[in-house]
């Protein structure tokens with residue numbers, strides 16, 4: 080039969096994700112589908128768990144990919160750790176912090192928000208002041224705020240949360256595989272990510288990890304997790320132990336893809352991968368400055384993999400991005416939430432963080448603002 084998708088062109092993905100898929104991942108996705116309890120597939124699952132522990136820098140046993148995108152990971156972490164009435168502090172400086180708050184409220188938490196100006200980082204002293212005033216069971220924050228391009232001080236906030244005896248939840252959808260994440264060292268109790276950003280695997284899975292204390296809480300909850308699909312007390316039985324129990328049919332080929340992506344990242348080496356993201360970010364920032372395009376975030380708080388810029392004067396948001404897409408075959412992202420219509424977001428994630436792509440984008444931008 081004719082390939083009905085043959086007409087899809089390769090677009091250079093330089094937005095907030097998905098990024099350019101690694102060729103090894105495409106190859107893995109096309110491998111023969113095995114049964115979800117096949118012994119060889121279980122070996123692949125164990126390989127994924129081990130590589131996720133390495134990239135998250137954790138010994139946490141419950142470190143697995145959840146079936147679903149980054150938001151499924153967010154929901155998993157919150158739905159498993161929150162019981163109705165629990166006090167939750169959500170530290171917010173962008174769209175994804177707001178999403179955490181929305182989920183916490185839907186779960187009946189006594190949820191407070193501590194908000195910071197968009198484009199600026201979370202200030203640990205203000206988090207500390209809040210923690211002194213009220214006893215929280217959970218504190219949640221986004222490490223890499225994709226809506227603004229800000230890197231939040233995850234380690235410092237983790238230290239404060241631990242001092243105050245709360246569970247620490249961290250969103251690393253955009254940061255995993257692009258900048259350092261140290262789950263055990265930072266005292267993170269529950270973390271989630273996505274595959275389509277710095278792991279350069281198509282969207283569809285969300286790596287998560289839970290500390291032993293978080294697992295203990297989940298296993299001894301007073302109430303059942305109100306979401307059957309994401310209940311870790313049941314999903315964990317498919318991912319651990321000698322005898323695996325069916326929970327839901329795992330997305331087999333997506334897991335092949337993640338397996339390949341993790342291999343690619345770890346074979347390059349975490350230090351080298353982080354350095355590559357940093358170097359490409361510096362090259363892009365210098366090129367943007369030459370073009371007179373201004374970045375939103377102050378240099379010390381910028382994420383290397385997500386660069387937000389003010390839309391150049393005289394350029395229409397939609398038209399500019401459409402010209403990039405159709406004249407230059409490059410995708411960048413528009414602004415989200417408060418930044419819609421004001422900001423463009425340029426991703427340098429995983430396989431996209433390469434010199435040739437930075438050069439191609441800068442040339443295309445020069446053409447657009449001409």
Ligand SMILES: Cc1ncc(COP(=O)(O)O)c(C=O)c1O
Pocket residue numbers: 095096148149150151153175221223224225226250251252253273282
């Ligand atoms: C920081 C952050 N958290 C959560 C999400 C949600 O992930 P997804 O869109 O894969 O569901 C995203 C997606 O861009 C994100 O950037």
